[in-house]
Amino acid sequence: MANWPPTLIFMRREWRFLIFGCLLMFWTSPGQTYLISLFGDVLRLDFKLSHSQFGGIYTSATLVSAITLWSAGKLVDRLKLIHLAWWVCFAMAICATAFSQVQGPISLFFGILLVRFLGQGMMAHIATTAMARRYALERGRAIAIAGFGFPIAEGTLPPLITFGLTLTNWQSIWVFLGLAVAATTLPTMHFLLRRPINQDGTRTAFRPPISSNQRHWTRAEMLRDKRFLMIAPQVMIMSSVFTGIIFHQTHIIGTIKEWDFLWWSFCFAAFAVCQVSSSFITGWLIDQTSARVVTPYVLAPFAVSLLLLGVVEAEFWAIAILATMGLSAGATNPSFSSLWAELYGTQHLGAIRSVGAVLMVFASALGPLAVGAALDSAIDLEIIIWISVIMTAGTSILCWLGLKSA
Numbered sequence: 001m002a003n004w005p006p007t008l009i010f011m012r013r014e015w016r017f018l019i020f021g022c023l024l025m026f027w028t029s030p031g032q033t034y035l036i037s038l039f040g041d042v043l044r045l046d047f048k049l050s051h052s053q054f055g056g057i058y059t060s061a062t063l064v065s066a067i068t069l070w071s072a073g074k075l076v077d078r079l080k081l082i083h084l085a086w087w088v089c090f091a092m093a094i095c096a097t098a099f100s101q102v103q104g105p106i107s108l109f110f111g112i113l114l115v116r117f118l119g120q121g122m123m124a125h126i127a128t129t130a131m132a133r134r135y136a137l138e139r140g141r142a143i144a145i146a147g148f149g150f151p152i153a154e155g156t157l158p159p160l161i162t163f164g165l166t167l168t169n170w171q172s173i174w175v176f177l178g179l180a181v182a183a184t185t186l187p188t189m190h191f192l193l194r195r196p197i198n199q200d201g202t203r204t205a206f207r208p209p210i211s212s213n214q215r216h217w218t219r220a221e222m223l224r225d226k227r228f229l230m231i232a233p234q235v236m237i238m239s240s241v242f243t244g245i246i247f248h249q250t251h252i253i254g255t256i257k258e259w260d261f262l263w264w265s266f267c268f269a270a271f272a273v274c275q276v277s278s279s280f281i282t283g284w285l286i287d288q289t290s291a292r293v294v295t296p297y298v299l300a301p302f303a304v305s306l307l308l309l310g311v312v313e314a315e316f317w318a319i320a321i322l323a324t325m326g327l328s329a330g331a332t333n334p335s336f337s338s339l340w341a342e343l344y345g346t347q348h349l350g351a352i353r354s355v356g357a358v359l360m361v362f363a364s365a366l367g368p369l370a371v372g373a374a375l376d377s378a379i380d381l382e383i384i385i386w387i388s389v390i391m392t393a394g395t396s397i398l399c400w401l402g403l404k405s406a
Contacts, residue, residue: 007284010138011145017134020192021146024085024127027181029153030096030174031119033243033364034268036112038161039170041250047104051248055372057105058247061112062365066358069121073354076129082193085126089185092118097178100171120364125357128337129350139341140291143334144283148276151330155272158265216345219352227343230402233395234295235336235356236363238302238328241388244367245309248375256381259315267318271326278330291338296400298335302328303392310385 011018029035036058044054075084095114102111127149131142164173222228245252254261278301285294305324308317336356344352374384 007141010141014135014142016192016194017130018142018145020085020189021127021131021142022149022152023185023188023192024089024123025147025149026153027089027092027185028119028123028127028150029157030092030099030177030181031115031117031121031123033120033246033368034154035157035161036115037247037249038158038165038265039173040247042165042170043102043108047108049105050376051251051372052369052376053105055247055368057109058112059365059369061109062116062361064113065117065121066361066365068117069125069354069361070358072117072122073125073357074351076126076350076354077348078350081126081130082189085193086186086189088118088122088126089181089189092123093178093182093186095178096181097175099178100174116361121357121361125350125354128333129353132337132341132353133346133349138287140283140286140334140338141280142283143337144279144330147279147330147333150333151272151275151279151326154275155269158268159262162262162265216347217343217352218348219355222344222352222355225343227402231295231339231399232359234299234399235359237392237395238299238332239360240363240367240370241306241392242302242325242329242367243364244371247368248371251375252381253318257315259318263315264318264322267322270319271322271329274323274326275330278327279334280330282331283334286334286338291335291342292403294331295335295339296396296403298331299328299392299396301325301331303389306385306389306392310382310389 040054043049044051049057092115095111095118099111099115102108127146128143131146132139135142161173217225249264250261253259253264282294282298301324305321305328308321308324312321337353340353340356341349371384
């Protein structure tokens with residue numbers, strides 16, 4: 001073991017806690033846009049909704065989720081991790097199962113609200129904050145390894161659900177999702193979060209020391225910091241644009257691009273592979289340099305993917321589009337999560353990171369509404385894409401300027 005690479009030694013000693021993070025990130029999926037959007041056409045057809053109406057419901061539910069997360073995010077600083085994580089997973093299992101009983105626009109609003117708040121909101125927030133707080137020297141790698149659960153879900157669930165919709169109704173699939181959450185999280189939580197030898201964080205290299213030289217900001221202080229105001233737009237832009245496109249992917253890919261949507265869903269495997277690779281590489285780079293150095297450049301592949309989506313015609317390009325999207329998707333989580341700890345300390349990290357989570361959730365609420373309105377207004381996809389590229393580049397430059405002054 002003495003000759004093992006440091007990352008493998010770290011994974012061997014901390015495997016329980018890292019698997020806990022992976023599991024939570026995997027089951028954020030019922031509350032993620034990529035999964036909900038797979039049901040977009042059948043939900044719109046069943047409830048007779050237009051693109052903008054469906055997007056409006058999704059936006060409203062996500063905005064309420066963001067407002068709720070602003071207060072609920074602080075629970076990570078106040079409650080025992082095992083208790084909070086268990087009850088949030090239990091709630092997700094119940095709410096995912098209950099989603100099968102949605103009967104119309106009003107219940108659809110509450111169904112989306114609950115799975116968005118619990119999945120995209122609390123489960124992702126708990127997993128990432130736990131990793132960032134527990135580790136210092138390995139923070140970037142820990143967040144990347146825990147985040148591995150999300151691309152596994154993105155690579156497996158879309159083709160399974162797309163195929164499942166050809167065999168059964170959407171209600172049955174949501175019941176299965178709820179049961180799967182309960183079966184995989186609730187019985188394993190105490191095992192993964194107990195503290196055996198070599199996994200209790202007592203070894204110096206794997207503890208998150210509270211440095212006496214680092215200032216630990218409160219959330220109120222962070223909100224007044226000009227660096228935060230310059231970083232915030234980059235935190236929001238990919239969440240908004242990516243969510244808007246993926247939420248309406250069945251229409252954009254199947255109708256506008258006239259590509260085979262089953263092929264597109266299988267190409268999410270490329271997204272997942274690149275997301276995992278990018279996450280590990282980004283985590284390693286952060287540990288070698290810093291999140292301040294890496295973060296301004298994480299959206300460059302996303303800009304490339306948008307350009308490809310706007311200009312290419314042949315559907316085999318779907319692999320390249322989703323692969324480059326995956327590169328940025330994998331880089332953002334370790335970058336932003338490590339950045340908050342670097343800039344503002346770890347003492348109030350739950351409250352501080354919840355601000356970033358709220359910004360992303362809020363941005364993800366705007367994307368589907370804006371893209372849906374554009375599609376209903378017959379605005380060309382190319383125009384939507386070029387506006388998105390310009391905004392992505394602009395926010396990245398602003399972030400670079402903000403961190404340069406750090």
